[in-house]
Amino acid sequence: xxNGNEPATKADLNELERSLRAxxxxxxxxLSADLNRQTxxxxxxxxxxxxxxxxxxxxxxxxxLKAFYTFAESNQ
Numbered sequence: 001x002x003n004g005n006e007p008a009t010k011a012d013l014n015e016l017e018r019s020l021r022a023x024x025x026x027x028x029x030x031l032s033a034d035l036n037r038q039t040x041x042x043x044x045x046x047x048x049x050x051x052x053x054x055x056x057x058x059x060x061x062x063x064x065l066k067a068f069y070t071f072a073e074s075n076q
Contacts, residue, residue, distance in 0.1 A: 008016075
């Protein structure tokens with residue numbers, strides 16, 4: 001491409017396409033890295049909440065089993 005007043009050739013368009021594809025690839029890599037960095041705290045918080053819920057369910061099961069066991073013992 002010359003001074004901007006000349007018609008674009010097929011080679012000019014191919015060069016522009018390669019440049020745009022490279023820029024798009026760089027943008028995709030950057031956005032992916034940014035997204036991963038931003039979602040990591042959310043993932044950690046979600047895992048913490050899941051662990052708390054699992055522990056509460058386990059504690060509830062334990063209390064129920066103890067109550068049933070105590071009831072069964074008292075009936076014997």
